[in-house]
Amino acid sequence: MIILAATPIGNLGDASRRLVETLEEITVIAAEDTRTTQRLLAALNVANRPRLIALHDHNEKERSPEIVELARERDVLVLSDAGMPTVSDPGYGLVAAAAAAGVGVTAIPGPSAVLTALAVSGLPTDRFTFEGFVARKHGERVSAFRALGAESRTMVFFDAPTRVAATLSDMAEVFGAARRAAVCRELTKFYEETARGTLAELVTWADAGVRGELVIVVAGAEPQEIAFDDAVAQVLSLVASGTRLKDASSEVSQHTGHSSRELYQASLAARTKSSAKL
Template identity: 35%
Template sequence: MSEVAEGALFIVSTPIGNLSDVSKRAIETLETADLIACEDTRRTGQLLQLLGIQKKKLIRFDAHTEFKKKSKIVSQIKEGHKVALVTDAGTPGISDPGEQLIREVVDQDLNLSVIPGASAPLAALVASGLPMKRWVMEGFLPRKGKERQEILKRLASEERTIIIFESAKRLPETLVDLCQSFEEEREIVVARELTKIHEELWRGSLKLATEHYTSSPKGEIVLVIEGSSHKASVSDEQIIKALRKAKDSGLSARDASNQVSRDLGISRGKAYGLYTDLD
């Protein structure tokens, strides 16, 4: 176990499907923890039982309780207790509860240690066969509305490999949206039920993906999408028009340039350079 002084937060990765993937260090950390903060006490209780770990104090720590419970957990650490943070599966904080607590622990200069292990986005990425040197993790897309469309528009010009989480229920709809926002021949890998008995890696174009997944499959889904091979062609006239609109709305040169850069998928430097030429 890591040589961290009494009173610390341990960020513990748990299996994403296959119990055999849990590390010896993770088991030792859970065994010696004074408190385990978990997304679902029932599911974590079942995991502990399977690992032969009994009589542990669990505290519910999910998206609905993170803000309220983080102060209590920080107090426990300050009092010298070892707190293990886990989620239902994978690594805490990655599209799961934990980010706010980890930030608080760091801000207060308290002891912290990471127990690495299973990670769905990394597993999907390395199994995809798509470029791995540069990639971006988007997590879950907004379910609908302007924010969803703006993010899809931005991702369309992203040159790095893109990783997105999606529920099985919303998969068909999301694939259609991706096909409409990206080039329909862009390669995608749909990773389903990773590390489990019915693990599946479907590969093909976005267009073929929409035809293949006309109904919702079962299981946990990770999408790995090829990055854009070219930047969208945007004329200076279009950029200037967008900059003028942003300026007229009251935005500063910096904020206007940042907004237009995001909206049109161009560099901030180019946007700012054209802003300085505005009347």
């Protein structure tokens, strides 16, 4: 079968006994970076030298059929550089191919940057959404954040240290400067740090420069009690800025609780009335 295994995200001591035992016995490993896997084997004092197959973003589609067929005959361990394969790492395509081919898939649980950051963030953990890596370009980031403007669950993002100041600034612009958030840096490592505060405060914190691997955790939107007429005004404002009426009605409906259909009809009537006066 295919075995997905979580590896340490920083602290080598987080490698589970089950992971080490599997590494000592497995004959084939599909690795995101074979050099990283070789270093892991050495660091864990694993004498076994299994066959290593490179499986990364650029070759996963081509290599998956071969690995799936190999897994019909023997176990194939799948490793990413850190954390659980398939979660913002290679492996999803392979698992999908294995499932379609009727080949078994299991996992060895372990370290997770997403869950670790969520746990230490100080923000609600009962409901959350993982949004993966933040877009590189300003416009794409802003568009993605606007789509999440009414999201009430805690949101978790991955980001690069070179962009985090710009990312936090864009978040403050879209979500509001007072929205609570946390930036978790170098999780489980010697220089681990969690900066908590409002997005405005974190923008100032990040301006001094940030190093290391990052996870950003942002509080969800608070429910808003808005009168229907005010909600219609919000829809019309979005339409004036270029948003389609249907999309604007849906967006405002999400964070006000008013019916999207009723907002659409009322906004359409208001636009018709305004045009008639002209």
